[in-house]
Amino acid sequence: MTWDNFIRGFSRELAVAEDVFDQMIKNGLHDNCLTKMDFTFISDKKENLIQLSHFIKTHYPYIVEGIKEVENIWEINGVTNEIPLTKDNLAYWVLDMYKRGYEFDSSIDAYGGFGDSKGQTFPELTDDKASHYYNTGIDCYRKGNLSGAIFNLSLVVAITPNDQDAYYSRAIVKNELYTWKAALKDYDKAITVAPDFASALINRGVIKDENGDYIGAKEDYEKVFRLKNVEIENLQEAYFNLGNTKFNMNDCKGACDSWIKALELGAEYAEERIKDYCC
Numbered sequence: 373m374t375w376d377n378f379i380r381g382f383s384r385e386l387a388v389a390e391d392v393f394d395q396m397i398k399n400g401l402h403d404n405c406l407t408k409m410d411f412t413f414i415s416d417k418k419e420n421l422i423q424l425s426h427f428i429k430t431h432y433p434y435i436v437e438g439i440k441e442v443e444n445i446w447e448i449n450g451v452t453n454e455i456p457l458t459k460d461n462l463a464y465w466v467l468d469m470y471k472r473g474y475e476f477d478s479s480i481d482a483y484g485g486f487g488d489s490k491g492q493t494f495p496e497l498t499d500d501k502a503s504h505y506y507n508t509g510i511d512c513y514r515k516g517n518l519s520g521a522i523f524n525l526s527l528v529v530a531i532t533p534n535d536q537d538a539y540y541s542r543a544i545v546k547n548e549l550y551t552w553k554a555a556l557k558d559y560d561k562a563i564t565v566a567p568d569f570a571s572a573l574i575n576r577g578v579i580k581d582e583n584g585d586y587i588g589a590k591e592d593y594e595k596v597f598r599l600k601n602v603e604i605e606n607l608q609e610a611y612f613n614l615g616n617t618k619f620n621m622n623d624c625k626g627a628c629d630s631w632i633k634a635l636e637l638g639a640e641y642a643e644e645r646i647k648d649y650c651c
Contacts, residue, residue, distance in 0.1 A: 400489025415478035424476035431516035468519035608639035
């Protein structure tokens, strides 16, 4: 699968996920119920699926069956752990699997949900569970289980709607799954709750810069400079990123001034930029 094919199929995968969710709800499952998903990946090369199968079993709490050949195409089948079924969660799970398939030159070919409409169970949404879900979400992220991270961080938000750390962490994961607009909304929430959240301001600035909003990115970095008691690492990063944004705005002198300031604060990684673009 090429990158162009990946991009072209992105919206299609989201649309299919929405249809699958709607059908599951029609079949009697309720929003946020815990259910397992079965899935099939295909590839024209057995080695691709061997590597993908190993990756999934190493990074996700899923069961993956052996590889088999069907009409000159290789396939693997598997089953997830129980996940809280919402429209967003299913979309992010599909994007996660779509991304993993792309990384191993394979495609997710089919998926569906298990569920007993008469015996549904749901996650506990009590205050004492928030820290558990947060820690589980961070653990999932560190293991590479991106959708699992989103599931658990979303449960934190459901329990404590003003948890800036949950919004911040979920934004990072959403951006890794190529949904930068959704990531921006989570950074917005984190900053609304905690206006002095320097890391959130910096990350939001990076996303704005990457997507052409240079003025918005510049404003976010400059907000960091006006905060009190900012950690030196955040100042280094804000000045360095501000230099990148100014460079993208064709302000080479301003970019060099910002990179030099980052270096003066100890950001040795700014040296390469200064060497390449500054006199």
